[in-house]
Amino acid sequence: MIKIEELCVRYPDRDRPALRGVSERIEPGEVVVVTGPSGCGKSTLCRVLAGFIPGMIPAEVEGEISLDGVSVWEADPARIATHLGLVQQDPDAQICTLNVWEEVAFGPENLCLAPDEVTARVEQSLDFVGITHLVERETTTLSGGEKQRLAIASILAMRPEVILLDEPTANLDPEGAKNVFDLLGNLRESEGRTLIVVEHRLEPLLTLHPRLLILDEGAIVTRRTTRRHMDLDELGLRAHWDLHPPSIGKSREKVALTVEDLSFGYNNASLFEHFSLELRPGEILGVIGPNGGGKTTLLRLIAGLEHPSKGRVVRSKDSVLGYVFQHPHQQIFERTVRGEFEIEGGIAQERLRHTLSEAKLAGLEEVPPLSLSLGEQRRLTLATALSRDPDLILLDEPFIGQDRWNVMWIVSQILTARQRGAVTLLVSHDIPLVAALCDRLLYLGEEAIEGEPNAVFSHLEAMGKEAFLPTYWEGMRA
Amino acid sequence: MIPKVSYHAGTLGLHRATPVANLLLLSGFLIVVLAAPGILVKLGAFGLVMILTALSGEGVGTFLRNIRFVLLFAFVLFLAQALSVRDGTVLFSFGLPVTDQGLLAGAQMALRFLVILSSSLLFVLVTDPDRLAHAIVRLGIPYRYGFILVLALRFVPFFRREYRTVREAQHVRGVDASIRSLAGLRRAIRYTFLPVLVSGLTRVDSVAISMKGRCFGLYPKRTVTRKEHWHQMDWVTAALFVLLLGITVLARRYAWL
Numbered sequence: 170m171i172k173i174e175e176l177c178v179r180y181p182d183r184d185r186p187a188l189r190g191v192s193e194r195i196e197p198g199e200v201v202v203v204t205g206p207s208g209c210g211k212s213t214l215c216r217v218l219a220g221f222i223p224g225m226i227p228a229e230v231e232g233e234i235s236l237d238g239v240s241v242w243e244a245d246p247a248r249i250a251t252h253l254g255l256v257q258q259d260p261d262a263q264i265c266t267l268n269v270w271e272e273v274a275f276g277p278e279n280l281c282l283a284p285d286e287v288t289a290r291v292e293q294s295l296d297f298v299g300i301t302h303l304v305e306r307e308t309t310t311l312s313g314g315e316k317q318r319l320a321i322a323s324i325l326a327m328r329p330e331v332i333l334l335d336e337p338t339a340n341l342d343p344e345g346a347k348n349v350f351d352l353l354g355n356l357r358e359s360e361g362r363t364l365i366v367v368e369h370r371l372e373p374l375l376t377l378h379p380r381l382l383i384l385d386e387g388a389i390v391t392r393r394t395t396r397r398h399m400d401l402d403e404l405g406l407r408a409h410w411d412l413h414p415p416s417i418g419k420s421r422e423k424v425a426l427t428v429e430d431l432s433f434g435y436n437n438a439s440l441f442e443h444f445s446l447e448l449r450p451g452e453i454l455g456v457i458g459p460n461g462g463g464k465t466t467l468l469r470l471i472a473g474l475e476h477p478s479k480g481r482v483v484r485s486k487d488s489v490l491g492y493v494f495q496h497p498h499q500q501i502f503e504r505t506v507r508g509e510f511e512i513e514g515g516i517a518q519e520r521l522r523h524t525l526s527e528a529k530l531a532g533l534e535e536v537p538p539l540s541l542s543l544g545e546q547r548r549l550t551l552a553t554a555l556s557r558d559p560d561l562i563l564l565d566e567p568f569i570g571q572d573r574w575n576v577m578w579i580v581s582q583i584l585t586a587r588q589r590g591a592v593t594l595l596v597s598h599d600i601p602l603v604a605a606l607c608d609r610l611l612y613l614g615e616e617a618i619e620g621e622p623n624a625v626f627s628h629l630e631a632m633g634k635e636a637f638l639p640t641y642w643e644g645m646r647a
Numbered sequence: 648m649i650p651k652v653s654y655h656a657g658t659l660g661l662h663r664a665t666p667v668a669n670l671l672l673l674s675g676f677l678i679v680v681l682a683a684p685g686i687l688v689k690l691g692a693f694g695l696v697m698i699l700t701a702l703s704g705e706g707v708g709t710f711l712r713n714i715r716f717v718l719l720f721a722f723v724l725f726l727a728q729a730l731s732v733r734d735g736t737v738l739f740s741f742g743l744p745v746t747d748q749g750l751l752a753g754a755q756m757a758l759r760f761l762v763i764l765s766s767s768l769l770f771v772l773v774t775d776p777d778r779l780a781h782a783i784v785r786l787g788i789p790y791r792y793g794f795i796l797v798l799a800l801r802f803v804p805f806f807r808r809e810y811r812t813v814r815e816a817q818h819v820r821g822v823d824a825s826i827r828s829l830a831g832l833r834r835a836i837r838y839t840f841l842p843v844l845v846s847g848l849t850r851v852d853s854v855a856i857s858m859k860g861r862c863f864g865l866y867p868k869r870t871v872t873r874k875e876h877w878h879q880m881d882w883v884t885a886a887l888f889v890l891l892l893g894i895t896v897l898a899r900r901y902a903w904l
Contacts, residue, residue: 221856246856247865255860262853265794265861267654267801271777271873276861278870287872307656309804327861474815492819498846499809500816502838512820539845553820 171195171218171253171331171363176232178213178222178387187213187228189387197330200357200364200377202395205384206572207544211367212258214384215335218365219255220246236331251280253331254324258339258570260316263323264308269300272308272319276327294326298352313460314345321352331363332356338370339569342459342598343636346370353377369572371395372640425450425488425592426471426561431480433470440466443480444617450560450590453583455603455622457596457637458613464596467613468492468563471594484561491559491591495566497546498539500553506541507534509553516556528552528578544575555582562586562593568602580606601639612637653804654771660703661769661884666779667786668881669770675891676766680759683898686751689758692891696765703773710769717764721757728753776800781871790869798854802847809846813839 176191188210195201203211216222220241223230234241236252254276257263266272273294277287295301298318303311311319317337324332334353338346350373356362357377368374371381375395383391428446432439440463448454456464469475471482472492494500503509506525510516516524525531528548533541538549547567554562567579576599583593583606597603603610603622610625612618618628629637656662661669679692700710711718728749735748779800780793817823822838825831858864 219860221859225852225856225859245865246859247862250860250862251865257853257857259853262850263857265801265854265858265863266777266797267775268777274872275858275863278872279862279865281866281868281870284870284872287870323861472819474818490819494812494816496812498849499812499842500820502817502820502822502842512822 170197170237172233172235174233176217176234177230178210178217179229181227181229186387188217191232191387191389193382193389195331195363195365197363198361200353200366200374200379201382202371202374202377202379203365203367203382203384204369204371205390207570207575208542209384209572210387211384212335213387215255215333215365215367217241218333219253220244220249247279250276250327250329252329253333254327254329256317256320256324256332256334256337258336260313260320260340263320264316267307267309269295269303269306269308269311269319273323273326276323280327290326290328294322297325297355298322299348312345313340314342314348317341317345317349318352321349325356329362331365333365333367335367336369336570337366338368340460342462343600344459344634346598347373347636350374369570423450424448425452425484425590427483428471429480429483431470431477431482433466433475433477435466441470441477441617445480446611446619448592448594450592451587452609453587453593453595453607455595455597455607455610456613457598457600457603457610462613464613465495465565467611468565468594468596471561472563488560489557490561490563491554491557492563493547493550493554493565493567495569497543497550500550501538501546504537505535506530506538506549509538509549510556512553520556524552524556544571547571548575548578551579551582555586558589558591559586560591562591564593565596566598567595568597568599576602600637601641604639604641653807654773654775654800656775657704657773661699661773661880662703663878663880664773664884665875665877665881666774666782667875668877668884669774670779670782671888672884672891673766673770675888676762679891679895679898680762683895684902685898686754686758688894688898689755689762691894692762693758693765695887696762696769700769700772703769705769705772710765710772714765714768717761717768721761721764724760725753725757728756771800771803778873778875781873782875784869784871785875791864794858794863798851802850805850806843806847809843810839813842813846816842 171194173191173193176188177186178188179186191214203214205211213222216226217230217234218241222228224246230242236249241249264272265275270291273291274287277290282290292301295304298321300315300318300322303315303319308316308319317340321334321337338349341349353364353366353374354376357364364377366374366379378394378396381391381393381395382389424447426448428444431441431444433441456467458464466475470477472490473482501509503512507521510521521534522531525534528551530545530549530552533545538546541549551564551567562583564583568576571579583595586593595603595607604626607622609620610622612625612629614634618625620628626638626642630642661672676692676696680689683689697707701707729745729752730743730749732746732749732752733744735746737744737746738750739745776797780790780797783793783796784790817838823834825835
């Protein structure tokens with residue numbers, strides 16, 4: 170049993186506590202889902218439970234946490250890991266070795282188990298997550314979904330009583346996410362483990378009948394057992410987008426971006442063959458598809474960071490590009506938030522103040538950008554990219570780990586840019602959102618399918634790609 | 648600037664040798680370039696590195712392309728030595744006199760650097776770091792040190808990817824971080840090296856947390872499940888080590904050029 174009493178956590182460089190007065194009891198075999206807005210303390214809770222705070226990540230802590238009666242404060246994280254295994258949000262950050270077999274064996278070998286037992290656990294864990302066929306592969310060659318399954322297998326092999334998963338589907342395509350949710354269902358049914366899942370996508374977890382904890386500003390504000398979609402509706406947590414972006418009207422006659430007969434591939438594997446696309450001023454194109462399907466590569470080709478083996482990308486020479494990468498820290502260079510806006514020529518003081526206020530970054534002008542939270546960094550990179558009024562906006566997974574408010578802010582920025590005729594290519598796994606926001610969709614997978622959202626969904630349905638259909642599609646089909 | 652050399656599985660040449668045998672061979676190369684006096688021996692050692700690269704199925708051309716910055720730096724070392732040593736007979740002059748001793752000293756320095764770097768990079772290319780860590784543990788070295796090596800090797804491709812991404816981000820944002828002056832160097836440090844360093848340190852933290860989260864360091868010892876067996880290729884590698892050792896002894900004794 171996990172017992173949390175009056176837990177408070179404060180990071181050294183922050184005025185407000187990350188967690189305040191959190192008390193909770195989690196019984197063996199329970200499934201608990203923790204959700205809440207960005208920066209509400211979900212990841213901090215995971216790190217405290219796993220013993221990484223304050224041992225490895227400095228922070229002031231108050232209150233008490235015990236695992237089966239043993240205080241977390243007095244135990245080494247390696248000791249806690251024998252009872253509680255944490256699957257981190259980014260599987261890349263979790264992988265310690267270079268080979269799948271070694272990765273799964275890493276934990277059991279640290280537990281000093283006999284070699285035969287290590288081998289047996291590796292085989293069972295790989296079998297459970299369905300990646301036995303990858304046993305001899307190098308970890309660097311795996312797809313995002315395969316890495317996430319490997320991360321789960323490597324924790325399962327240690328057989329902890331409690332498994333804690335921090336946004337396990339954040340980086341996965343809808344099919345990969347569905348597989349992970351199915352896996353959690355199997356863990357619950359066949360293994361009876363205690364599961365604590367931090368997640369924004371709640372609907373797929375309803376089949377587990379979880380107890381839902383909603384965190385806000387470091388405190389638990391709601392506790393509730395959820396079984397039906399209606400429960401999420403009542404809590405305002407069901408993903409539903411009613412955007413109705415205004416029409417782009419006459420600008421449809423002109424072409425702002427042309428991709429002509431483009432071919433490209435990596436290491437002899439072709440990603441694009443004779444691929445063509447035309448986008449008109451103000452158009453928003455949603456790019457969806459499985460991990461490794463070529464979504465990011467398409468953005469890179471359009472931005473000129475990759476060069477096609479055949480064909481070309483045509484856009485006006487004086488057009489301004491705004492490209493936001495998936496990981497914001499890679500685009501941050503200056504010492505202060507203000508400095509980030511000065512890289513691209515700077516903007517008027519009044520506009521800077523307005524932009525920062527809109528992005529909820531007001532008062533942070535002189536703060537080092539890398540000390541901001543991930544959500545703040547993402548808003549900063551988007552704000553700086555848009556400060557030059559780009560004609561072509563390339564957004565790579567801007568909604569990962571963002572709460573509803575942040576998502577709506579990003580959407581508002583896209584729609585404002587649309588009003589002045591900017592073309593937007595939006596790569597995202599959030600199918601309901603891209604369906605509501607985009608004029609057209611491009612699916613990049615086994616084949617490239619492009620068209621109006623519902624036409625693309627019809628095609629995907631015929632291909633059996635259920636995971637890529639929005640939740641409303643079920644109703645439309647009926 | 649970061650050499651594009653990192654381990655990948657293979658079935659030819661040194662790929663078939665155990666990590667300990669490859670480590671032995673690497674130490675042979677280090678001994679020969681540090682202890683043997685002549686440049687011919689070092690040239691021979693560099694030739695042997697290239698032959699082993701080809702036999703391991705890596706492609707000499709690709710290998711040399713990937714270490715072009717190492718080659719460039721070796722050339723800079725050669726020039727610096729050749730132009731700064733004044734002893735010996737002056738062979739020619741273009742502003743600064745170039746002597747026979749200067750050329751020899753430059754070649755010594757450049758070849759020493761080249762053999763150390765190329766043999767180390769070949770070692771990285773053909774040696775599975777996980778197996779190496781296990782081998783080190785079996786040799787009696789505490790496993791924590793073995794895994795420091797694994798992590799160091801794992802981070803080489805990571806830094807290369809991050810460096811590339813940061814340069815692309817600069818390109819997209821119109822940042823010029825090329826090094827053409829002292830001010831350019833300062834900009835390069837701020838705009839290139841600091842972001843890569845921050846990424847690297849963040850990743851080191853994450854991996855350290857992940858390792859602790861999987862009971863690393865819980866006990867003084869850990870299980871080594873996969874066993875290494877000595878194969879034919881290991882005997883060949885050991886023979887090469889003995890050969891390099893013998894050449895070193897002879898080169899020192901007879902003062903080979």
